[in-house]
């Protein structure tokens with residue numbers, strides 16, 4: 001994405017320190033309820049011996065069957081939350097914040113900080129260590145640059 005200052009905001013590396021998401025309290029409440037419902041359905045399928053059938057019905061026949069239950073629950077969270085969150089990006093040159101206008105659409109509106117300049121708003125509020133290694137979006141882990 002090209003920022004108004006001329007900088008190109010890149011999001012090809014994941015996780016990225018200048019990319020993120022926001023969610024309204026209303027959507028967060030719906031997301032939490034929907035996620036819990038999905039997890040309950042999955043755990044019910046596991047306990048009743050329908051795990052593989054449930055995975056095919058939920059994610060399609062190409063979804064890997066050898067994932068741990070924890071990995072599947074994480075996928076449930078990701079697929080559910082993606083329907084409720086807006087993407088945001090922070091320009092590393094001018095500090096402008098770009099917020100996705102509509103979920104699923106590639107249109108963004110921008111907000112410029114009153115104090116001016118890049119402050120690393122997203123990266124300085126990072127908590128803990130990411131369990132995910134940085135990787136290029138859509139490219140296998142082994143092809144990604146080492147951190």
Ligand SMILES: [Zn+2]
Pocket residue numbers: 003004005006007091092093094095096
């Ligand atoms: Zn900018």
